[in-house]
Amino acid sequence: MSVTSQAAVELAPPKPPRGWPRERVIGHVLVGLWILVGIGLVGYLAAAWNPEWFEKYIPTYVSGLKVTLSLVVISIILGAILSLPITYARMSRNSMLSALAYGYVYFFRGTPLLAQTFLIYYGIGSFKPQLEAVGLWTFFREAWYCAILAFSLNTAAYQAEILRGAIRSVPRGQWEGAASLGLHNLQTLWKIVLPQALIVALRPYGNEIILMVKGSAIVALITVADLMGATRLAYSRTFDFQAYIWAAIVYLALVETLRNGIDWIERVITRHLRR
Numbered sequence: 001m002s003v004t005s006q007a008a009v010e011l012a013p014p015k016p017p018r019g020w021p022r023e024r025v026i027g028h029v030l031v032g033l034w035i036l037v038g039i040g041l042v043g044y045l046a047a048a049w050n051p052e053w054f055e056k057y058i059p060t061y062v063s064g065l066k067v068t069l070s071l072v073v074i075s076i077i078l079g080a081i082l083s084l085p086i087t088y089a090r091m092s093r094n095s096m097l098s099a100l101a102y103g104y105v106y107f108f109r110g111t112p113l114l115a116q117t118f119l120i121y122y123g124i125g126s127f128k129p130q131l132e133a134v135g136l137w138t139f140f141r142e143a144w145y146c147a148i149l150a151f152s153l154n155t156a157a158y159q160a161e162i163l164r165g166a167i168r169s170v171p172r173g174q175w176e177g178a179a180s181l182g183l184h185n186l187q188t189l190w191k192i193v194l195p196q197a198l199i200v201a202l203r204p205y206g207n208e209i210i211l212m213v214k215g216s217a218i219v220a221l222i223t224v225a226d227l228m229g230a231t232r233l234a235y236s237r238t239f240d241f242q243a244y245i246w247a248a249i250v251y252l253a254l255v256e257t258l259r260n261g262i263d264w265i266e267r268v269i270t271r272h273l274r275r
Helices: 003-011 022-047 051-090 095-110 113-126 128-133 143-169 172-180 185-222 227-238 242-269
Strands: none
Touching: 022 242, 051 095, 051 143, 051 185, 051 227, 051 242, 095 143, 113 128, 113 143, 113 185, 143 185, 172 185, 185 227, 185 242, 227 242
16 A cells, blocks of 8 residues: 555544444433323323313413513513622622622522522511511512512522623723723723623523523412412312423423523624624
8 A cells, every 4th residue: 555545544534333322322212202201291181181170270370470470570670770780899899899799699699599588588577576667567578579579689699690791701802992982981881891791691691581480480489379379279279280280381381482582682683793
């Protein structure tokens, strides 16, 4: 064999292995199992179809869904507003301000949302005389307001870290270029840095909203009549397991709608990058 032929053989790409690799086989088996589970679930729901159950409890589910959506939307908006000063404090050169913001983020990201909700509803609510003295008892005696407060404080910590990381991802040269044009820091942040940072933050923000939707189910434990609260009510009166299956389907539909909506927004705001 000549030197040229030997070099060609050595540079030739390796032949793919015959048959399916083990990972591919396992993947197909798992997909097959999920398909079987889905078929079984559809069969169970078809066999357990009860028009009277739907006629009686669908209005309750719709009412609970409205409560869930209201809780998530209000909490996300309030959390977004609260995350702005927290982000500023986290990025501040003032060590005291930065330490306070870090402590806030560390606590609300490091403890379960359920524990935070219980601390606000049951913990702060145990100080009834003191709250009445300052006029706050009318707020903390309502489970709805306590849930809004707990969820807003929790998501503010996550949104602050998302926004801080997105701002840090913008190259320092953007700030320097804006300064050379005579823009002060606030103009630079608002007109140059934030538009770029929000593109980076879109996916994490979407994940946070999805997590809030799924986490909202815990408010049923403090008597808020959300979607999971309506599900628990339907099950406690009928002991029909399909009550939870339909709730899971509704949550899945919500999550898929949000995921596809975020994909669409990302395609719209990044179309200039694809060109």
